[in-house]
Amino acid sequence: xxxxxxxxxxxxxxxxxxxxxxxxxxxxxxxxxxxxxxxxxxxxxxxxxxxxxxxxxxxxxxxxxxxxxxxxxxxxxxxxxxxxxxxxxxxxxxxxxxxxxxxxxxxxxxxxxxxxxxxxxxxxxxxxxxxxxxxxxxxxxxxxxxxxxxxxxxxxxxxxxxxxxxxxxxxxxxxxxxxxxxxxxxxxxxxxxxxxxxxxxxxxxxxxxxxxxxxxxxxxxxxxxxxxxxxxxxxxxxxxxxxxxxxxxxxxxxxxxxxxxxxxxxxxxxxxxxxxxxxxxxxxxxxxxxxxxxxxxxxxxxxxxxxxxxxxxxxxxxxxxxxxxxxxxxxxxxxxxxxxxxxxxxxxxxxxxxxxxxxxxxxxxxxxxxxxxxxxxxxxxxxxxxxxxxxxxxxxxxxxxxxxxxxxxxxxxxxxxx
Numbered sequence: 503x504x505x506x507x508x509x510x511x512x513x514x515x516x517x518x519x520x521x522x523x524x525x526x527x528x529x530x531x532x533x534x535x536x537x538x539x540x541x542x543x544x545x546x547x548x549x550x551x552x553x554x555x556x557x558x559x560x561x562x563x564x565x566x567x568x569x570x571x572x573x574x575x576x577x578x579x580x581x582x583x584x585x586x587x588x589x590x591x592x593x594x595x596x597x598x599x600x601x602x603x604x605x606x607x608x609x610x611x612x613x614x615x616x617x618x619x620x621x622x623x624x625x626x627x628x629x630x631x632x633x634x635x636x637x638x639x640x641x642x643x644x645x646x647x648x649x650x651x652x653x654x655x656x657x658x659x660x661x662x663x664x665x666x667x668x669x670x671x672x673x674x675x676x677x678x679x680x681x682x683x684x685x686x687x688x689x690x691x692x693x694x695x696x697x698x699x700x701x702x703x704x705x706x707x708x709x710x711x712x713x714x715x716x717x718x719x720x721x722x723x724x725x726x727x728x729x730x731x732x733x734x735x736x737x738x739x740x741x742x743x744x745x746x747x748x749x750x751x752x753x754x755x756x757x758x759x760x761x762x763x764x765x766x767x768x769x770x771x772x773x774x775x776x777x778x779x780x781x782x783x784x785x786x787x788x789x790x791x792x793x794x795x796x797x798x799x800x801x802x803x804x805x806x807x808x809x810x811x812x813x814x815x816x817x818x819x820x821x822x823x824x825x826x827x828x829x830x831x832x833x834x835x836x837x838x839x840x841x842x843x844x845x846x847x848x849x850x851x852x853x854x855x856x857x858x859x860x861x862x863x864x865x866x867x868x869x870x871x872x873x874x875x876x877x878x879x880x881x882x883x884x885x886x887x888x889x890x891x892x893x894x895x896x897x898x899x900x901x902x903x904x905x906x907x908x909x910x911x912x913x914x915x916x917x918x919x920x
Contacts, residue, residue: 521639523699525651527692528632531595532655533662534689535628538602538621539567540663540770541685542614543748544763545671545678552675553610557749561877564745565870566615570622572866578627579859583852587631588705592693594627599689606682626862630855637847637854638705645847646798649840650781657774657836660744664763671759726857728907729846730864735900736838737865738872739809742893743835746876747828750886755820765825772829776805776837784841795848798841799904805841806901808834812894816887831894838897845908 542549542563550560581590601620608614636648663685670681747769751762780801787797812831818824846857876889 520704524635524639524704525648527696527699528635528652529655529658530692530695531591531628531632532652533659534595534599534655534692535625535659536656537659537663537666537685537688538598539625540660540744541602541667541681542605542618543745544664544667544766545681546748547752547759548671548678549614553614555611557877557880558874559611559877560749561874563611563614563618564741565873567618567622568741568866568870568873570619570624571626572622572863574623574626575630575859575862575866577623577859579630579856579862582627582630582634582855582859584855586702586705587634588696588700588702590627591631591635592696594624594631595689595696596693597627598624599686601686602689603683603686605686606679626859629862630858633843633847633858634854635705636843645844646784646794646801646840647778647781649843649847650777650779653836653839653843654774654777657770657777660770661767661774664748664766668760668763723849724907725845725849725909726860728903729842729849729857730861731903732845732900733842733861733865734867735896736835736842738868739893739896740835740839741866741869742872742876742889743832745873746880746886746890749880750890754886755824757820765828769828769832773832773836776808776833776835777840779833780805780837780840784844794844795908798844799901799908802838802841802904803901805834805837806897808837809894809897813891815891815894816885834897838900845904 546560549555550557555563578590578594598621601617601624605614605617605621608617632652633649636645636652640648666685667678667681670684671677748762748766751757751765752759757765783801784794784797787800788794792800808830811827811834814827815824818827843858846861847854849857872893879889880886
């Protein structure tokens with residue numbers, strides 16, 4: 503059976519060179535998105551010390567980012583289906599960049615709460631915009647690879663964040679602040695590049711998809727429910743890994759600040775391998791006769807299995823085996839996202855922004871309370887291991903749900919997109 507790709511026949515022809523350039527911009531936007539986001543995590547130990555924060559308060563700061571992301575997912579999910587993405591995208595990027603730069607002026611806990619709320623709201627707009635662009639430029643079998651490029655940028659940004667922090671940190675209090683100002687300023691250059699490279703004609707597929715006669719009930723079909731449950735589970739795992747890895751290594755296992763920052767970069771590089779690797783393997787599996795759906799399900803299961811290796815964390819002391827397990831778990835955790843985005847792109851082109859936005863809301867449904875709970879658990883037990891091991895189990899549940907409830911063909915009630 504062939505996987506549904508309703509808009510494939512109406513996708514306008516865009517040269518591979520143009521697609522490559524635009525996908526490069528998507529990668530860079532994702533890199534900026536996570537560079538801005540991870541700068542706080544890279545300075546978390548310094549910020550906790552300067553503002554005298556306990557782990558539960560740091561968990562609150564991470565949690566409020568999630569609340570902002572939920573709000574932004576709703577707002578920008580709707581806007582992405584109304585406003586041409588060529589204009590909406592740069593507004594989103596320049597907005598979150600401004601908030602990041604303003605973080606350099608934070609004076610305490612309350613400032614950080616408000617700034618992270620705004621950052622989450624504007625960063626949420628990146629995904630409805632980016633996923634719409636990928637869908638307008640690619641066909642079903644190539645979407646996982648296109649999404650992989652989009653998602654892999656997050657790893658690049660996260661690799662750079664600790665390196666930038668490492669280069670700027672000194673023994674002086676507040677030496678973490680210049681990193682936020684520098685990182686925030688980079689967004690201006692991306693906006694200039696976007697308007698220089700992305701032409702309206704290149705994104706004509708986005709315009710065609712908006713005109714498809716797809717009713718709202720497509721958002722109520724079983725496929726939509728499945729992707730909402732899946733993203734809720736895998737994003738909770740990813741956000742916990744991302745936010746607490748630095749403190750787990752430095753405070754939980756006794757690595758130095760320099761060692762922790764360097765390993766963080768290595769860890770995010772491994773997650774990048776996961777993103778690009780799943781896209782390449784899906785293309786290979788499709789060339790061997792598997793449908794796009796079956797290839798994606800297979801790779802999703804492989805990624806979930808990699809996450810399960812982190813169940814061993816409570817028994818692993820400081821050393822190379824511990825670090826290897828963290829690398830495998832990270833590659834699996836982020837590698838599921840290009841696959842998830844590909845499943846959402848099979849639902850509807852016209853409503854892609856709303857689908858991504860609604861999924862963004864669901865994705866962060868569990869994250870804020872679990873971030874706070876994680877911090878409280880660490881304050882009580884003094885250990886990060888149990889929380890990380892528990893988070894590693896959620897993708898396996900998502901894989902089971904995907905195999906049971908996602909069909910290789912659209913639901914019988916799904917409207918066809920002409």
